[in-house]
Amino acid sequence: MKNNVTMRDIADKLSVSSVTVSKALNDKDGVSDELKVKIKTLAEEMGYRYNALAKSIKEGLSYNIGVIIPERFAGMDHQSFYLNVYQSITRVLEEYDYYGILHILSKEDEKNLQLPRIYHEKKVDGFIILGQISKEYIEKVQSISIPKIFLDFYDENSDIDSIVTDNFNGAYEITNFLIQNGHKEIGYVGNLYSTSSIQDRYLGFYKSLLEHNLELNQNYILNDRDDNGTYIDIDIPKKMPTAFVCNCDQVAHNLVQKLTKLGLNVPEDCSVVSFDNDIYATITSPPLTTVEIDIEEMANYAVNFMLEKLKDHQKSFGRILVKGKIVYRHSVKNIKTR
Amino acid sequence: MKNNVTMRDIADKLSVSSVTVSKALNDKDGVSDELKVKIKTLAEEMGYRYNALAKSIKEGLSYNIGVIIPERFAGMDHQSFYLNVYQSITRVLEEYDYYGILHILSKEDEKNLQLPRIYHEKKVDGFIILGQISKEYIEKVQSISIPKIFLDFYDENSDIDSIVTDNFNGAYEITNFLIQNGHKEIGYVGNLYSTSSIQDRYLGFYKSLLEHNLELNQNYILNDRDDNGTYIDIDIPKKMPTAFVCNCDQVAHNLVQKLTKLGLNVPEDCSVVSFDNDIYATITSPPLTTVEIDIEEMANYAVNFMLEKLKDHQKSFGRILVKGKIVYRHSVKNIKTR
DNA sequence: CTGAAAGCGCTTACAG
DNA sequence: CTGAAAGCGCTTACAG
The missing domain is CATH 3.40.50.2300 (Response regulator)
Known part of the structure; x- marks a missing residue:
């Protein structure tokens, strides 16, 4: 199972062009069924792995979404909630062939209005931000042109799309x-x-x-x-x-x-x-x-909105409220005198 | 702050070649200081963002590490530990310009020996696996040739590098x-x-x-x-x-x-x-x-070993034990009769 | 149905 | 110090 097998390698072995291999492997029109099967079989045999990077660079899309959690919400204390949301987000993202990259926003970076390197290096196509960040940082984030969604908080001054519990x-x-x-x-x-x-x-x-x-x-x-x-x-x-x-x-x-x-x-x-x-x-x-x-629901909204915005950067959803639901346990006493 | 600014755009404006721009932006030799400053200033002005993807494809490296957590360890119950480890790992990874991509391994995929898509699409350069997976899945993982490290568990039959608490x-x-x-x-x-x-x-x-x-x-x-x-x-x-x-x-x-x-x-x-x-x-x-x-320490080892293995795939570390430390609280009674 | 050409944005030799 | 050429692995028109 040697690596670095490319479409060209498969093409050469079969004496066809790499275009044909590309079409076959992506189930696109323009290849005979017979040839397609042959190509797929050989690809399997040769241990071919698709290189998503090559596609990415053509399309200018990384197929990654940056998920930002401010440091103070990522500590032992608050961990459960935001990390759980992150997990739900990556789950939904995967269904759409996208992946989440977690970025813990340090206090210094937040203070210095320093955007994450994943932004500067175009490693992500958009940002989902979990948990309240400073007004100044919100403005900084607003100034960049890639899609972003706020989760679990919002800001009056900004018209960023946000998803919050009701x-x-x-x-x-x-x-x-x-x-x-x-x-x-x-x-x-x-x-x-x-x-x-x-x-x-x-x-x-x-x-x-x-x-x-x-x-x-x-x-x-x-x-x-x-x-x-x-x-x-x-x-x-x-x-x-x-x-x-x-x-x-x-x-x-x-x-x-x-x-x-x-x-x-x-x-x-x-x-x-x-x-x-x-x-x-x-x-x-x-x-x-x-x-x-409802973490699942919030993650669903976040990902779906993000995907929409990726298609059309103009798209805007405003503030979405996700309903919670009371779970009844044993911390309330009925003190009604009948 | 328009986007899609490339090195070529900068080069054109300054009537130099993109090679020179590349050198300047990467602080490499072969550009006069004067020109370098000019290029950097203009890049800033034009809102240039480096495209890490382009570098990746040249080098055949994604600069991402897949972090796999089996579904059963990712639920509400066990969440705290592995998600915390993941968080520590991404933190250390970032120091080295690498990023972590979290993949929750579903029960079905584990059973069907299905490798994550991030593997098949070459979106990651290596895997760090958190939490015990089935013997069959371990073997499957062993059969692929990219670097991998087990964290918090090991397996007698395999010679994968693993980092475990002592x-x-x-x-x-x-x-x-x-x-x-x-x-x-x-x-x-x-x-x-x-x-x-x-x-x-x-x-x-x-x-x-x-x-x-x-x-x-x-x-x-x-x-x-x-x-x-x-x-x-x-x-x-x-x-x-x-x-x-x-x-x-x-x-x-x-x-x-x-x-x-x-x-x-x-x-x-x-x-x-x-x-x-x-x-x-x-x-x-x-x-x-x-x-x-010692989560920090485990994350440190995991990332550093991964980086070493990325440089030299042959490199192997075996099983590393990370010492724990007793924290004394109030659940033990001294019942010694003196 | 099949493929030659061009291009995505960068970097690596190599030449001047 | 500067740059022309080639290439990373794929895809998108377009032509046959």
Whole structure:
């Protein structure tokens, strides 16, 4: 099984031209069936491997998509979600003969507005960006002309296509669920100035409160992380609400641990719901009632939009909301007095 | 910032040849400094992007490495470890101007001995394979002539280069630690016929027992998964040992949960140690004393070996053991009677 | 149905 | 120091 076999080698052995071999191997018209079979058989015999690079250079397309994850989301802490999304993306990509190249965007590069080398070397035909990046970097990305899609975040100032979970609606619905279970004093855990996801979830939570004529108590809005995204110790208020909506499962996990340490039981003393349905949801004791994010669906959208944009660079999709779905577990107590 | 700018375009504007532009842009000899600066400036101005594909096709090298993860290790359950390794690998790869392409090996493809398309299309120069694959698939992989490296597993029959954690030694040392803490009846949790990692860890555990003249009690060897790798309910023996060595953190987590459900406290009633130091180690209550795997180091070895093999296909490294390191937490009780 | 010619964007000898 | 020629492995018109 020697390598470096080219179409020409096959052509020479059969005394035909490489054009004919190309046609045969690609099942294109213009070769007799008989010859086609002969060519394919010989190709197999000679251990021929197609060279996608040669096609790429002709077409000016690499058939690779760069997937960018900012470093701070790629660490041990957040790993599960974005890496899972990446995995789903590569899966869908493969169906279309495309491949994903993962690029972890370092903090320095983000700060210095340094585009990844895969861009400068034309190794990718487009970018899918997972997780919020700085406004400046968004602008930088906007300035380049290859197709790009934002996933799991968006930016008001830019008209880039983005795919996000319907955070607003998800938080709205899970807060409704809390209220259906008799909760009237409900808090929210999350840094409101950190990411748009956290903000939208907060707003959905707030809408539910408004609709039900419940008070928004500022003492029940708890901070969970500093402005760099590093988790901080959650400051539990003296007077407690009967339930909390957390902006993500990991924070809910932190909250439950903290509460437990203070001698408060979940859900007996305080109910907790959250968002993501990642590993933290099942690992927390009790397991969390949470909004599941449809990763497959998001990956599907991302890849399909990318493919469309590759065909027609003008194409634009705007902001797509992917619905989440509540997964009911054991972190909510019904406190309704009948 | 129009695209599709080529070296020729730059050359034409400056009335020089594309050869000169190539030399200038690559900082090679044979261009006057003056001209070089001029070329570089103009390239910048014109928004020139280097086309790595063109170089690739000349050299017959894609500058991509395929990273294969079998589907069963890529699911939610095992995600953390292999996806983290992949991430480390891409990081190191980037330093050398190489990129990683992730390929999830589906169960069907593994069964049908189907090599990934990235192989057939020459989109990668080599393969790094993460996680045990079937013997038949190993043989298939062996039959192809591009460089490959196994990571986190090995196979007796093959002389492929592999990088594995020093499972034997790690389990040996952590069992010693248990014995130092007075434990004499120690069990092991893991399917001994599942992977070589589990086997080696078991053997290291056994060696420690032998050295300390302790009995290996078959009733204390607990199965944790079926032959497909799916976790099963762990069968707790009536008569309990004072400690368990688990083959990985997740299984330790399962064990602790099971024990807790049965009213047994860790570490008061039973100590538990494990392997990996992944997310399950810190999330288990109590946090686990475990052997940390040096992912960075493994990724470093993998990439460096791959690069060497790319230069010289004959090069071979055999099996490399990467030492782990015990992380002490709170799942072990000292039961020594002084 | 078959193939000669040209080209994708670069680099590698080699010549001047 | 500079460049004409050839080639990497394929595909796309176009001609026969």
